[in-house]
Amino acid sequence: MSGRRQAAPADLVLHVGLPFAGGDVLRRALALLRPQLREHGIAYIDHAELAGLPNLAGWRAVGDGHDPKLAARFGQDLGALVRGARAQCAAGERATVVISSEWLLGAAPLGIADESMLRPDAAAALGQVLAALEPRRARIVLYTRRQDRLLEHAYIRRVMGGHPQPPRTQFPFRLRPVLDLGDLVRRIAAVPGVADVVVKPFELRPDGVAAFVTDFLHSVGPAGLLDLSEVSALEPGRIYSAEAVRVSQAVVGHMDTHDERIRWRAFAVKTFGVPNDDEEQTRVFSDSVRLSILGAYRQLNRDFFGEYVPGVPRSTYDGVAPEPTAVRLGRSVRRAVGTARRAVGTARRRLLALRPGRR
Amino acid sequence: VVASACEIVVHVGTHKTGTTLLQRYLTKHAHELAERDARYVEREEMAQMVGWGNRLRADPQALRQRFDDVAAVPGTSLVVASHEDLIGHPFRSDGDGLLYPSAAENIATLGQALDGHPVRLVLSIRPQDGFLESYYLQSVHEGGHKSFERWLQQVDLDRLSYRPLVEALATVCGAENVRIVDFGRIKQGAEGFLEYFLRTIDPRLDMSVEYHASHNRSLSAKGLQMALAANARISTPEKRRAMRFYLQKHYSNADYPRAEVMPAELKQQLRKRYQDEYEQLTGLGE
Numbered sequence: 323m324s325g326r327r328q329a330a331p332a333d334l335v336l337h338v339g340l341p342f343a344g345g346d347v348l349r350r351a352l353a354l355l356r357p358q359l360r361e362h363g364i365a366y367i368d369h370a371e372l373a374g375l376p377n378l379a380g381w382r383a384v385g386d387g388h389d390p391k392l393a394a395r396f397g398q399d400l401g402a403l404v405r406g407a408r409a410q411c412a413a414g415e416r417a418t419v420v421i422s423s424e425w426l427l428g429a430a431p432l433g434i435a436d437e438s439m440l441r442p443d444a445a446a447a448l449g450q451v452l453a454a455l456e457p458r459r460a461r462i463v464l465y466t467r468r469q470d471r472l473l474e475h476a477y478i479r480r481v482m483g484g485h486p487q488p489p490r491t492q493f494p495f496r497l498r499p500v501l502d503l504g505d506l507v508r509r510i511a512a513v514p515g516v517a518d519v520v521v522k523p524f525e526l527r528p529d530g531v532a533a534f535v536t537d538f539l540h541s542v543g544p545a546g547l548l549d550l551s552e553v554s555a556l557e558p559g560r561i562y563s564a565e566a567v568r569v570s571q572a573v574v575g576h577m578d579t580h581d582e583r584i585r586w587r588a589f590a591v592k593t594f595g596v597p598n599d600d601e602e603q604t605r606v607f608s609d610s611v612r613l614s615i616l617g618a619y620r621q622l623n624r625d626f627f628g629e630y631v632p633g634v635p636r637s638t639y640d641g642v643a644p645e646p647t648a649v650r651l652g653r654s655v656r657r658a659v660g661t662a663r664r665a666v667g668t669a670r671r672r673l674l675a676l677r678p679g680r681r
Numbered sequence: 682v683v684a685s686a687c688e689i690v691v692h693v694g695t696h697k698t699g700t701t702l703l704q705r706y707l708t709k710h711a712h713e714l715a716e717r718d719a720r721y722v723e724r725e726e727m728a729q730m731v732g733w734g735n736r737l738r739a740d741p742q743a744l745r746q747r748f749d750d751v752a753a754v755p756g757t758s759l760v761v762a763s764h765e766d767l768i769g770h771p772f773r774s775d776g777d778g779l780l781y782p783s784a785a786e787n788i789a790t791l792g793q794a795l796d797g798h799p800v801r802l803v804l805s806i807r808p809q810d811g812f813l814e815s816y817y818l819q820s821v822h823e824g825g826h827k828s829f830e831r832w833l834q835q836v837d838l839d840r841l842s843y844r845p846l847v848e849a850l851a852t853v854c855g856a857e858n859v860r861i862v863d864f865g866r867i868k869q870g871a872e873g874f875l876e877y878f879l880r881t882i883d884p885r886l887d888m889s890v891e892y893h894a895s896h897n898r899s900l901s902a903k904g905l906q907m908a909l910a911a912n913a914r915i916s917t918p919e920k921r922r923a924m925r926f927y928l929q930k931h932y933s934n935a936d937y938p939r940a941e942v943m944p945a946e947l948k949q950q951l952r953k954r955y956q957d958e959y960e961q962l963t964g965l966g967e
Contacts, residue, residue, distance in 0.1 A: 565915070569911045572914055576907045576910070585931065
């Protein structure tokens with residue numbers, strides 16, 4: 323997987339999403355690697371730490387400058403967070419700061435907010451962050467997803483949130499080409515202080531958590547220098563399967579309270595969930611719905627992939643051509659190898675924990 | 682056949698009449714039974730030999746052998762067994778609408794397994810309207826998704842008499858050795874009901890019951906709606922089971938209004954139709 327405009331090392335790397343593009347597992351991996359990253363001069367801050375700052379969720383207000391006091395306080399607190407993270411690195415002030423959060427583009431859940439434009443507050447939100455941190459060189463890493471999957475995941479999220487109505491009711495804009503990936507990259511690149519944007523289509527990610535993390539680390543620096551054995555053992559997160567959505571469509575309408583829905587979601591992901599690398603089990607849209615969405619985006623995607631990832635097969639962004647058997651088998655084998663690796667990693671960690679002198 | 686002095690009492694159902702309550706109690710209080718020279722053949726063990734009556738019919742010798750073995754344990758004068766599936770499914774698509782259509786055949790086979798012992802057979806029953814409602818809710822609880830009206834189509838409301846069951850039991854052990862337990866007594870509370878149930882099985886089981894069983898909660902109206910909507914969309918028995926526990930835990934009649942599935946008019950009609958018979962039968966247990 324490659325992006326355009328990768329250049330000299332940055333002192334600030336912002337992983338900004340998109341949603342449903344591996345952010346969760348990447349953050350879990352980076353959290354595990356934090357001690358090693360510090361040794362290599364990298365201070366990692368993740369979404370959970372940002373969430374402690376005031377009004378991250380009210381980004382629209384901050385970004386629009388409706389509340390300058392709030393914006394100033396956010397800037398101060400973010401600055402303090404970054405200084406604190408750098409202080410824990412051997413490199414101190416020279417450390418590269420990596421921050422991962424979908425909120426850096428102004429909103430995390432994808433849905434109604436994106437009705438007229440993909441991540442409409444992206445420039446404002448990023449501008450606030452960069453103004454507060456004043457990096458020498460800021461790199462933005464953006465994982466993209468095909469619009470059918472973005473909409474599909476957004477729909478799943480809506481159902482699990484208590485809205486069982488069909489996609490045509492909840493996403494009337496689904497066939498309007500408003501989720502323009504190329505436009506988003508251009509808006510991000512135009513933010514003052516952005517040195518380069520690394521674009522990584524999630525559909526082209528390498529298989530396995532370790533390979534995925536390594537690919538990301540190439541955008542940061544020390545990709546080949548870290549021990550990724552613990553990362554290899556990471557279980558993929560669990561997400562709602564198509565069955566979870568079908569059952570939820572049947573029951574969420576009967577639920578009256580927010581607490582009921584929260585409880586249901588936990589049960590649904592435990593009972594009907596699947597590993598988030600299982601693309602097949604999470605397909606909710608029919609092929610015809612998927613094709614009509616992709617049809618609406620055909621020209622935009624052709625331009626986008628042609629510019630940022632030239633040479634990829636058209637089926638990557640243009641349709642739902644069935645995979646050849648060999649490809650499916652290959653994926654099954656790789657998945658089995660991944661599972662075995664994780665099991666070995668877990669056993670190794672347990673053995674290490676049993677060593678004398680370790681508690 | 683060697684005649685034995687050890688008496689065998691078998692509780693054969695019906696379903697939804699406190700059977701789990703009784704069976705759990707007997708399992709947990711084996712020592713109190715032993716103090717009274719009594720032994721209990723556990724439900725799981727019975728299930729292996731009985732199934733829904735099919736296993737019993739295929740091999741009655743297995744159950745007979747088990748009863749003989751338990752009866753032969755020194756100091757045993759009473760063997761108690763309980764398994765409500767022994768009389769089969771209450772309703773079968775090929776059962777011509779009859780309540781427990783396999784019961785007569787299964788009970789006759791049970792008679793073979795009990796041959797040579799003094800025998801008493803116990804039948805616990807509840808009024809037909811409550812039985813139908815409760816059994817329907819159970820079917821939804823276990824993954825069914827038919828509405829009550831559709832489910833009821835398999836039932837002949839004129840053939841819900843318990844009398845054929847009682848007569849089949851009497852054929853095996855004589856009418857004087859048939860005992861009837863009235864589930865209506867559950868209104869006294871679980872402990873009072875259990876004491877009554879145990880004494881009906883045998884007067885020697887005169888334990889003072891202190892039993893804090895986890896209540897087998899029923900689905901509320903809300904839980905029932907959710908189960909009906911969801912069950913058809915769930916792919917495996919394991920997931921249906923998980924769903925069942927989830928709904929039972931969070932949407933039972935302990936927290937929400939109870940499910941009223943049977944129209945009041947039908948309820949009254951069934952009461953009127955079977956009340957006299959029910960009172961006569963439960964009078965046998967007094």
